[in-house]
Amino acid sequence: MMTIIIPAQAHEELWQGVDQTRQSNDPDDELDITCKCPQALGEGYSRRVELRQNLVLEIESYQRHDNLIIQGIDRPHPLEFWFMLSGQWMESSLWAVNQTEAGQYGFFGSGTAIKGEDEFSQGRQLLVGVHLEPELLQSFIGNSSGELPKALQHLMREPEQPYHFRSNVMTPMMQYNVQRILHCPYQGIIKRTYLEGKVLELLALLLEQEAEIQMGSRTQKPLKSGTLERIVYARDLLLQQMDNPPSIAELARLVKLNEYALKRGFLQVFGKPLFAYLHDYRLEQARQLLETGEMKVSEVAQKIGFASRNYFAAAFRKKFGINPKEYLMQHKHSF
Structure with a gap:
């Protein structure tokens, strides 16, 4: 087993090089695009669905032949959350070490991603991720001035501040909604409405748990399988x-x-x-x-x-x- 170390820009160029393999996952939706994974990084695909302006759903399914380390640079970071169904990710920088593994979610606030390394483990990786811009979250839960509730204000930091990150075990309802996204039975406008509903429900579950954690509430043990x-x-x-x-x-x-x-x-x-x-x-x-x-x-x-x-x-x-x-x-x- 090898470890591939690649700068962030080179990693992005690899993905740009497979643009010709892009295909619509849904013939009735030009904003639902699937890209084949670059051969150098493994096998699989990345699916991107732009649900609305500033709200994007991604489903990534890979079989990685080697460990992958992406050397990043300081960059603006949107609000983002993902649910790791299989695989493992770790980010290390001078500021912090963050990680998620199968059965967990990663919740990222807005701010700056500090220069560091993102490491993805060899093997199967399946995750469902969502990217949203801060102004969209403000429109959902902010007051008339766009200010978030006190328990959630740490999710939106100034551009020069490192972003907030939390990893935790997926709750049963999170697992349920992620599975509904992966097995969406619809196409076209009905599909987009269905997926957006599930994404926003996941966001609500995350925000509820984040607020509880900030206020010191105890989390419950996950339910048994089945x-x-x-x-x-x-x-x-x-x-x-x-x-x-x-x-x-x-x-x-x-x-x-x-x-x-x-x-x-x-x-x-x-x-x-x-x-x-x-x-x-x-x-x-x-x-x-x-x-x-x-x-x-x-x-x-x-x-x-x-x-x-x-x-x-x-x-x-x-x-x-x-x-x-x-x-x-x-x-x-x-x-």
Whole structure:
């Protein structure tokens, strides 16, 4: 096994030299491009999907025959995160040593990448990465002046400051969304909408965890292999039968988990207990049904599984700050 050491500019030129092998991964999307890996670096491909201005999704799948060290230079660094499904990466500079390995994510803030070396290990490498410019993050979560919440301000540093980096274990929901990206069943505009939704959900999960870490919250242990799929299946069953949902005992039996594992796992994956999640989902469905103006309040309550119209009205008012009848009339007048 050899180690290839190459300057960053030469590495970039190698990739520019394979431009003629570029092909559209989706004939209906000219911004979805796949490049074949330069032969000198191994086998595989790099896929780049420009989802919108300042938001790019990348999927890199390589079989590296040798270790690769890229000698970098000081350069501006955008906000970036990637999920390493296989392989290993390490960055070393005078400022810090950062690394990620299979099963982990790397979260990079904006700032400057200090001159150093990026090392990728020999063997299989599969990662899903996202690049976004600071102004896009500001538009998502900043206030009217573009200022981020205090717990997240470290993600955007001045151009002359070294960027923030954190590596951590992927949570079950991160793993789930990464797999949905890799196995996206759509093409064209539907594909782009689907992928952007998954990317933004991943960003939300990362920001939530980053804020918790900054505020000193403890992270939970990852779920055992195979449990995530059962938890997601339980959620799907719950929503499919929201007008007459199964009991926790019945749901646990259907997904082949004990009740404790189901309740604990559901809270970990979705951030809420099962029936609190169902309650919020029902009310959101009710809001959407009322917006159509095609159903009475009593019909909406019955459709989403509320036996009592009064209880439904109280729950709706508590969540949205308005009675369902008033909400319905507002939207009827807008047609």
